[in-house]
Amino acid sequence: MAGLRLGxxxxxxxxxxxxxxxxxxxxxxxEVRCADGAGGTARTFQIAGHHYALVPVTGLTAGTSTTYxxxxxxxxxxxxxxxxxxxxxxxxxxxxxxxxVAFGSCRWASPPxxxxxxxxPDALDALATRLAADPEGERPxxxxxxxDQVYADETSDATQHWLAARRDLKEPPGSGxxxxxxxxxxxxxxxxxxxxxxxxxxxxSFMIFDDHDVIDDWNTSAAWLDDMRxxxxxxxxxxxxxxxxxxxxxxxxxxxxxxxxxxVYEQVRSLPDGTDVLRTFTARADADPATARWSYRxxxxxxxxxxxxxxxxxxxxxxxxxxxDPGEEAWLREQVLDSPGAxxxxxxxxxxxxxxxxxxxDAEGWNAALCRGERGARWARLSEKVRRAxxxxxxxxxxxxxxxxxxxxxxxxxxxxxxxxxxxxxxxVHHAYIAxxxxxxxxxxxxxxxQLVCSPVHNSVPLSMRLAFRAGWSGAARGFGRLLxxxxxxxxxxxxxxxxxxxxxxxxxxxxxxxxxxARLRLEHAxxxxxxxxxxxxxxxxxxxx
Numbered sequence: 001m002a003g004l005r006l007g008x009x010x011x012x013x014x015x016x017x018x019x020x021x022x023x024x025x026x027x028x029x030x031e032v033r034c035a036d037g038a039g040g041t042a043r044t045f046q047i048a049g050h051h052y053a054l055v056p057v058t059g060l061t062a063g064t065s066t067t068y069x070x071x072x073x074x075x076x077x078x079x080x081x082x083x084x085x086x087x088x089x090x091x092x093x094x095x096x097x098x099x100x101v102a103f104g105s106c107r108w109a110s111p112p113x114x115x116x117x118x119x120x121p122d123a124l125d126a127l128a129t130r131l132a133a134d135p136e137g138e139r140p141x142x143x144x145x146x147x148d149q150v151y152a153d154e155t156s157d158a159t160q161h162w163l164a165a166r167r168d169l170k171e172p173p174g175s176g177x178x179x180x181x182x183x184x185x186x187x188x189x190x191x192x193x194x195x196x197x198x199x200x201x202x203x204x205s206f207m208i209f210d211d212h213d214v215i216d217d218w219n220t221s222a223a224w225l226d227d228m229r230x231x232x233x234x235x236x237x238x239x240x241x242x243x244x245x246x247x248x249x250x251x252x253x254x255x256x257x258x259x260x261x262x263x264v265y266e267q268v269r270s271l272p273d274g275t276d277v278l279r280t281f282t283a284r285a286d287a288d289p290a291t292a293r294w295s296y297r298x299x300x301x302x303x304x305x306x307x308x309x310x311x312x313x314x315x316x317x318x319x320x321x322x323x324x325d326p327g328e329e330a331w332l333r334e335q336v337l338d339s340p341g342a343x344x345x346x347x348x349x350x351x352x353x354x355x356x357x358x359x360x361x362d363a364e365g366w367n368a369a370l371c372r373g374e375r376g377a378r379w380a381r382l383s384e385k386v387r388r389a390x391x392x393x394x395x396x397x398x399x400x401x402x403x404x405x406x407x408x409x410x411x412x413x414x415x416x417x418x419x420x421x422x423x424x425x426x427x428x429v430h431h432a433y434i435a436x437x438x439x440x441x442x443x444x445x446x447x448x449x450x451q452l453v454c455s456p457v458h459n460s461v462p463l464s465m466r467l468a469f470r471a472g473w474s475g476a477a478r479g480f481g482r483l484l485x486x487x488x489x490x491x492x493x494x495x496x497x498x499x500x501x502x503x504x505x506x507x508x509x510x511x512x513x514x515x516x517x518x519a520r521l522r523l524e525h526a527x528x529x530x531x532x533x534x535x536x537x538x539x540x541x542x543x544x545x546x
Contacts, residue, residue: 002028002051004077006191008070010090011054011252012298013204015062018090019259020055020070021252028073032057034090036066045269047247047278048180056256063094078201085194086135088201093141098515099300102127102140102203104508105210105351105427106148106456109156109189110196121534122458123507123526128195129533131202140511142300143203144307146427146455147210147351149249150186152177152241154212159189173233176215183244195533206298207249208307210351210428214241220393221371222316223384235286242282242312245294253296253307289313290327297335299343303514306335307349310395318372323401336408341417344517346447352394353426354405355435355451355497357472362481362490363390364397369488394428399490406437406494413445420517420545421448425510427455431469432510432523433502437495448545451497452521454510466505473499504539512544519544 007022020032024044030053031041038059044051060066067087070078079087093099104123111117131139153176155163160175162185169175177183191197211218215237219225228234251265259265264281268274285292294309308324315322324332336346356364367390369375370383387393395402413422422445435451438444461469471477507526512519521544524536 001075002026002072002077004070004072005050006188007197007201008032008078008088009191009200009252010088010202010204011206012255013090013092014255015092015094016058016060017256018057018060018092018204019252019256020057020068021248022053022055022070024051024053024072027051030055031071031074032068033071034060034066034068036061036064038066038090039068043269045271046273046275047243047268048275050184050247052247054251054259056259057090060090060092062092063097065089065091083198085132085198088198089135090202091139091141093300098513099142099303100138100140100511100513101142101144101303101305101347102509102511103144103146103349103425103427103452104454104457104510105146106212106430107145107190107458108151108154108456109159109186110193110458111156111158119456119458119460120507121526121528122193122196123509123524123536124199124457125193125195126524126526126534126536127509128199130536132195132198133532140203143199143205144305144349144425145205145207145457146349146425147208148212148427149207149209150183150190151212152183152186152237153215155186156189159185172231173237177237177240178233179236180240180243183240187244187248206253206305206307208253208294208309208349208351209245209249209311211311213245214238214311217388217391217393218311219314219316220388220391221384222318224388225316238286239279239282242285243278246278246282250294255298258296285312290325293328293331295328295331302342302344302516303347304335304343304345305347305349306332308332310350310352314398321368321372321398321400323395323398329401329404333408336412340415344419345514345519346412346419346422347512348409348422348424350395350424350426352428353451353453354395354402354424355437356394356396356429357469357477357499359472359477359481360394361396361493362484364392364394365399365490366484366488367392368397368399369490374489375487403494406439409437409449410439410445413447413449415446418446421450421519423512423519423544424449424451426451426453429453429469430456430459430461430465430505431502432504432508434500434521435497436500437497439495440492441494448519450500450544452510452512453502454508454523456507457509458507458526461505466503469503473503501540501542508539509536518546
């Protein structure tokens with residue numbers, strides 16, 4: 001009899017359909033059966049000895065909610081027997097009403113049940129606790145996970161013990177994961193946490209990778225990539241990371257229409273074993289990033305989300321560095337500018353912040369110029385070492401891309417059909433803040449533009465980094481940054497910006513509530529509480545657009 005190994009995860013939803021992802025113990029037919037008569041079935045597909053299904057659910061009614069159960073070969077496997085949680089439900093959004101979008105990034109694996117948590121309470125655990133206690137209360141309509149859903153290079157003690165039973169951890173890649181099977185273990189560790197499992201079964205989620213989903217500072221530079229490719233373990237780590245991302249995260253980002261048109265998904269499902277097809281696809285994507293697109297767009301009524309791949313689509317040649325390759329850049333522009341006036345709010349999801357503390361921004365631009373040879377070969381060699389040691393690889397380390405995004409935001413946010421807000425949603429830097437740009441030439445866009453950074457969901461930042469991030473916004477730091485910019489012969493940035501909130505540290509989530517042309521932002525911090533699980537405490541509740 002087939003069993004449920006992982007899931008269900010409620011992924012894509014609209015007013016009439018949804019998708020539900022599961023991993024099963026053997027080949028079978030997975031079924032989602034809703035209380036209101038909606039539902040769907042799918043046959044599992046196989047990757048590297050594991051069996052998965054993405055079940056399309058049809059017949060939903062916009063603006064309503066319905067509970068559901070999961071069956072494998074007609075045997076009910078969800079809800080779990082004796083579950084303390086309310087029934088999982090699909091909330092089909094209606095055309096009107098508020099849209100609540102919760103987001104964050106960087107979720108390190110939770111400790112075993114009852115174990116001490118070295119990085120404090122998990123913000124997603126806290127969200128699940130609140131929703132389970134009041135199933136009819138306010139809830140996010142969408143959960144955006146902006147990178148580092150798993151940590152392939154920073155594994156827990158329990159995972160390292162498991163890895164040591166498979167291979168010698170003294171050999172590369174050491175305590176990091178090496179292959180697809182080890183990646184699946186990371187997902188079990190992260191998504192089998194009982195509260196997280198229930199939360200992901202009842203709140204629709206959309207995801208994008210960041211570096212730790214593969215390795216810290218993934219695709220920092222051409223020299224970095226050459227060094228990785230010279231090792232004996234990198235290729236298997238990368239292909240396994242992309243394969244597991246495709247299975248566990250990417251498929252659920254796609255609409256049923258996009259899934260039906262995806263040739264790789266069609267081939268994988270048509271074969272008894274889709275491993276070779278998927279491996280060939282990811283190898284091609286590694287050799288030529290333009291052959292794959294991990295970015296995607298979702299429209300929620302009058303709210304448009306464009307989630308941007310700011311890792312795998314990079315151009316790394318020093319003379320032509322770009323955060324996005326030409327095809328990806330053209331795609332982003334097309335999605336943002338499609339049907340002017342069709343949305344009231346534009347959400348740009350990019351795992352890496354666009355606007356950083358001023359000193360960090362100037363240091364990254366200076367470093368990029370020196371690595372390019374602006375001050376000669378000796379400075380270039382030294383600067384490459386500095387780039388890797390200090391993680392200088394955000395949007396500001398790709399100056400042309402930084403300016404291009406500023407130009408695109410200004411264009412999207414201007415004119416009679418401009419949205420009320422343009423919100424750049426990011427994570428990565430293990431703290432939260434709000435920054436607002438101003439354009440140096442012209443009046444700038446009519447929309448309110450904000451950079452919203454929320455990280456981590458469950459991780460930590462050392463005291464030295466906290467102090468550095470605080471100092472990076474100071475006037476003295478800005479002055480030092482200008483000296484670096486002059487030394488690097490940098491062009492003046494097309495925008496200036498100021499920090500209007502934060503920095504805040506700790507495990508946290510941001511939530512945007514969007515209704516008509518109004519927008520409100522809430523930041524909540526996870527607090528430990530004995531007995532009933534962690535709770536969320538509000539640090540900020542502010543209006544972005546009236």
